[in-house]
Amino acid sequence: MSLRASSPAAAMAVLRRDLLLAARRPGEWLQPLGFFVLVTVLFPLAMDPEPSRLRMVAPAALWVSLLLASLLALEILFREDSRDGTLEQYALSGQSFTALLLAKTATHWLLTGLPMVLVGPLAALSLAAPAAAVPGIALALFLGSLSLSLIGAIGAGLTLGTRRGGALLSLLVLPLVAPVLIFGARATAWAIAGEEAAGALYLLGAMGVLALTLAPLAAAAAVRISME
């Protein structure tokens, strides 16, 4: 038993491996970010780009784009590792499967969620949000994107065994993450209007904590079943 690494060490190894793999193949995880930026750019083109109006739709544009982009990113969360049998090795490793998948989800957030958190405020500025709103928007995107990755991992696990995963994934995940959209967009709108956004941010944080405690268990159960 002394050969076996402790659970945190094993999770760190998964995290390091996934980051290394992503560094060798940067195209795939940059695509959702590109999608996110492009969709936010489409909004001013589709409407009268008058700043006061842009400012009004900015929260909706930002959060709908974030949701769609993170859905797109979810498709690659478990796909490769399921195809080449890595996930089965994880399940057989004797380590906590939940911890290993949580490490995978965390890496996935670092690669796809974090870039959107960093670029999101810029997109908000391009939608005529005032510079003073940037900290609030960044914090809302940070808390929201964490929940999106954690809850989304459940959907990614559930659709792992299906052939046409994409549309089904959105049907399963979007109803679950609707509260994140509601409070994220509200916090963003308050930040843009120069009001106190703490209330919505607290709720986003609470949802993040709830997702962190429960979602990994459901995701691990879903992935395990799809491998049977």
Added chain:
Amino acid sequence: MSWTWFHRFGSPPYFYRFAGRWAPWFLGFATMLLLVGLYGALVSAPVDYYQSEVYRIIYVHVPSSYLALMSYTWMAVAAAVGLIWRIKVAHAVAAACAPAGASFTVVSLVTGMIWGEPTWGTWWTWDPRLVSQLFVLFFFLGYIALRGAIEDRERADRTSAVLAIVGVVNVPIVHWSVTWWNSLHQAPTLMRADGPSMPMSMLWPLLVMILAYTFYFIALMLMRARAEVLRRERGGTWLREELSDEEKE
């Protein structure tokens, strides 16, 4: 307390016979109660002072909304039982709840719209109660779609069970949405701490209708689950014997 009575339901032959015997009874009760309830709702209940005749849609709207949540809860409980104790019949029951629940949700939403137009002046509003009920429908549709997308039956059972359990988070949100948020939808009339806020003449048809809907749901669920068991066990010897016995009768 002995649990052997419960374990018997896990056996497909027992459940098949049980469902076949009881489904017609539940359907019969439901029809009788429905007739009584409809008489109460359409004839004997007095006209409402504020809403005049329009309020009578409550006798369809409230039972179907109640059953929408009820069938979701049943589906999740059955799915959890199937997942934890690996009981196939429980999965068949969960699968049988979904189409019925989705239909109840659609009826609840549509009757709500028909009621909303004359009383609120709009067919739809982005109100927490309405939106969360709409998401119940999406959960049902997602559940049905997920089952359909997985070919292996056992895996479809277990995967969709995880989804059903995860989706339970929405049930309390729908139930308390009118209490938590200041909503256009009226506050609960029945489930109140100080008792129902309705005169008895209007209340009893509503309770009878809810009971009728519940029986109808149980009958529907038993019939669908029985058909599901039939489909799964089509190669089983007990089923062949059972069917030949039925023919003799």
